[in-house]
Amino acid sequence: MKAIRVQQTGGPEVMQLIEAPLPQLKPNEALVKVTVAGVNSIDGQFRDGSLRTPLPFIPGQEGAGVVESVGSQAKLVKPGDRVAWSGTLGSYAEYVASPENHLVPVPASITDEQAAAAMMHGLTAHYLVNDAHKLKAGETALVHAAAGGVGLLVVELAHAMGARVIGTVSSEDKAALAREAGADEVIVFTRQDFEAEVKRLTEGKGVDVVYDGVGKATFEKNLNVMKLRGMLVLYGMSSGPVPPVDPARLSEKGSLYMARTTLAHFTATREELLARTSALFGMIAAGKLKIKIAKKYPLADAAEAHRDMESRKAGKLLLIP
Amino acid sequence: MQLVDLPIPEPKANEAVVKLAASGVNFIDVYNREGRYKVPLPFVLGQEGAGTVSAVGADVKSLKVGDHVAWSSVLGSYAEYAAVAADRLVPVPSGVTDQQAAGTMLQGMTAHYLAHDSFPLKRGQTALVHAAAGGVGLLLTQMAHNIGARVIATVSTEEKAKLAREAGADEVIFYTQTDFEAETKRLTYGKGVDVVYDSVGKTTFEKGLNILRPRGMMVLFGGSSGAVPPFDLIALSTKGSLFVTRPKLGDYIATRDELMERAEDVFGMIGAGKLKLRIEHIYPLAEVQRAHEELEGRKTTGKLLLIP
Numbered sequence: 279m280k281a282i283r284v285q286q287t288g289g290p291e292v293m294q295l296i297e298a299p300l301p302q303l304k305p306n307e308a309l310v311k312v313t314v315a316g317v318n319s320i321d322g323q324f325r326d327g328s329l330r331t332p333l334p335f336i337p338g339q340e341g342a343g344v345v346e347s348v349g350s351q352a353k354l355v356k357p358g359d360r361v362a363w364s365g366t367l368g369s370y371a372e373y374v375a376s377p378e379n380h381l382v383p384v385p386a387s388i389t390d391e392q393a394a395a396a397m398m399h400g401l402t403a404h405y406l407v408n409d410a411h412k413l414k415a416g417e418t419a420l421v422h423a424a425a426g427g428v429g430l431l432v433v434e435l436a437h438a439m440g441a442r443v444i445g446t447v448s449s450e451d452k453a454a455l456a457r458e459a460g461a462d463e464v465i466v467f468t469r470q471d472f473e474a475e476v477k478r479l480t481e482g483k484g485v486d487v488v489y490d491g492v493g494k495a496t497f498e499k500n501l502n503v504m505k506l507r508g509m510l511v512l513y514g515m516s517s518g519p520v521p522p523v524d525p526a527r528l529s530e531k532g533s534l535y536m537a538r539t540t541l542a543h544f545t546a547t548r549e550e551l552l553a554r555t556s557a558l559f560g561m562i563a564a565g566k567l568k569i570k571i572a573k574k575y576p577l578a579d580a581a582e583a584h585r586d587m588e589s590r591k592a593g594k595l596l597l598i599p
Numbered sequence: 600m601q602l603v604d605l606p607i608p609e610p611k612a613n614e615a616v617v618k619l620a621a622s623g624v625n626f627i628d629v630y631n632r633e634g635r636y637k638v639p640l641p642f643v644l645g646q647e648g649a650g651t652v653s654a655v656g657a658d659v660k661s662l663k664v665g666d667h668v669a670w671s672s673v674l675g676s677y678a679e680y681a682a683v684a685a686d687r688l689v690p691v692p693s694g695v696t697d698q699q700a701a702g703t704m705l706q707g708m709t710a711h712y713l714a715h716d717s718f719p720l721k722r723g724q725t726a727l728v729h730a731a732a733g734g735v736g737l738l739l740t741q742m743a744h745n746i747g748a749r750v751i752a753t754v755s756t757e758e759k760a761k762l763a764r765e766a767g768a769d770e771v772i773f774y775t776q777t778d779f780e781a782e783t784k785r786l787t788y789g790k791g792v793d794v795v796y797d798s799v800g801k802t803t804f805e806k807g808l809n810i811l812r813p814r815g816m817m818v819l820f821g822g823s824s825g826a827v828p829p830f831d832l833i834a835l836s837t838k839g840s841l842f843v844t845r846p847k848l849g850d851y852i853a854t855r856d857e858l859m860e861r862a863e864d865v866f867g868m869i870g871a872g873k874l875k876l877r878i879e880h881i882y883p884l885a886e887v888q889r890a891h892e893e894l895e896g897r898k899t900t901g902k903l904l905l906i907p
Contacts, residue, residue, distance in 0.1 A: 409814070410840075506850050506853060507716075519832075519833065520832050521829075522829035522831050522832075524826075524827075524829040525827050525830070528843070529845040532850055533717075533850035533851065534844065534845070535844040536832070536842070536843050536844070537835065537841065537842040537843070538832045538840070539814075539836065539840040540840055543840035544814075544840065546813060
C-alpha cells in the first residue's frame, strides 16, 4: 500500500510517500481502507517531534473509510462497514489498522469527507460547548481563533444553542467566516485589543466562558474578561504553553474556574464516543452544522498540506489516498 | 486588642446599627490583627455577628428597630454595637438563636456555596473533604452527606475522626498516618473522586489532582498549610482534563438576592435540625485575647464566639 512515512522528525519535507506492507491486524483490530484522512495540527506536532512516538511512523490520527477485514476477536464492526475515527496513528495511508472500539459508524446521510473532517474538530467543539462548560441560551462566550478548525464549529454550535458569541480572528477575511458561522461580534485582534473590546461589548460585565485554543498569547487577558465565577476552557496552546499559574489569581479575578482539556477524556468510553459522534453526524446531516473543507490533496502532497496548515490558512484540509 | 469605651456609632443613611448578641471569632480576625491583611488603624476587629437592630439610617426601608439580624464580611463586630450597610444584613428567623446565627454566617455560607455552587454535588457522587473536622469542614461534610454524596474525610486525630463521622463522613483518613492519595484510590477502586474540597493548600494540592476522576473538580478554598505555588496547567490535561477553581465567599454573596437566598437556606437547615453547629467556646468580649490565643494554638474544635 501507499503511505506517508516519517523516518526522522523535522519540517514538512520529512514526510515521504513510500510503498509499505499492509499493517498486521491484532485480534481486536480492524483493517480499514482509508478513503479520506484529516490533517490536524497534532500531526505537525508528531512530525516535528514536539510530541513523541517511536520512529519511523505513519502520521495521521483521523479519517474515514470502509472496513476491509477484522481481527479474530473483533465484534463491533464487519467488512463493508463505513467507519470514521480519530486518535489512531497511521491514517496517512491507503490502509490503517485501528482498534475496533475507536471506529464509529458513518450514517448514509453524510459523506466520508464530512465524517473524516468532523472527527477531531467536531468532537472537540461538541464537548467544549456541551461538557467542558455547558452553554445556556443567553450566556456569552468568547471564542478565540474563531475562524480556525475548532473555532468555527464552536461558533456554530454556540450560536445554535442561543448563546451570544464574541469571536477573535486575525484578519477581515476570517472575520467574515466567523460572522457567517454565527458570531454576534468579531474582534480582529491584530488591530484591536481584545480585552478592551470584550469589556466594551459586555458593558464591563465580562463573558461567562472563554474557549481558548491559543494559550500563552491570550491567557493573561482572558482572566480580565470573565464574569464573576466565569470559566476558562483551555483546549490547546497554538501560541505556546501558558507559564505556571498561581491559583490565587483565580480568586483575585473573581472566583474563576479553569480547565485544561483534551478530546480523549471526553470520548473515553465507547458509549460516550458513540453518543457524541451520533449527535455530531446528526447535526451535519440535518444541515445544522456546516463542515467547511478548505482543500483536498492527494496523499503524495502531504508535505504541501502541512505547509498550508502551518501558514495558518483557514479551514479543514484533507488527504485523499 | 484592648477593651475600650467608644461612642455608639450613628447609622449613615444606608446603614443600620445593631446591638450585638454574639460575635464570631475567625482566622481572618487573626490575620487582620497581625497586619497580614491591611486595615487602616485603629479599627474594631471582627467580621461576623448577630443581634438586634437598634437604629436605622434615613434610606433604610427593609429593616426596623427590633429586627433580629446577622452578617458577615463587614468589620467591627467585636463590640456592643456595630453600624452595618443594611443590604449586608440578613434576617434571622425565629427558629435560630443569635448565637447560632453569629456562628454560622462565614463558615455556614462558605460550606453552602462549596457544596451547592462551586461544585454542585449530586447524590451518588464522591467528595474528598480535607480538614473535615475544621469549622467549614464539619459543615461541608454534613451538607454533602445530606445531598446524598459519599464523603471521604481527612483528619489528624482520633477525636477529629469521631467528629467527622458524626457529621456524616463515610470514610475517614488519618493523613498523619496514611497516605491520603493511596487510601483514596483504594476507597474508590482506582476511579478517583468527583470533587476535592481543599482548604489546606500547599501540602495537599498536588496529590489532590492525582485522586480526581477524569473531568473532576479541584475546589481550592484556603491555604492553612501555605499557599499553593504556581502550577503547570499541563498537569490538568495529563491527569484527566481536570477543572480547578479558587473561590472566595464574597463572590458567592455578591448580590443582595444571593446573600439572602444563601442565608435563608443555611438558617433553614439549622432550624430544621439538619445542620448542627458546634459552638464549643464562648468568651466574654473582655477575654478576646484568650480567644485568639486558643484559636491560634489549635486548642479549639468548633466555633468560638464573643459575647459583648
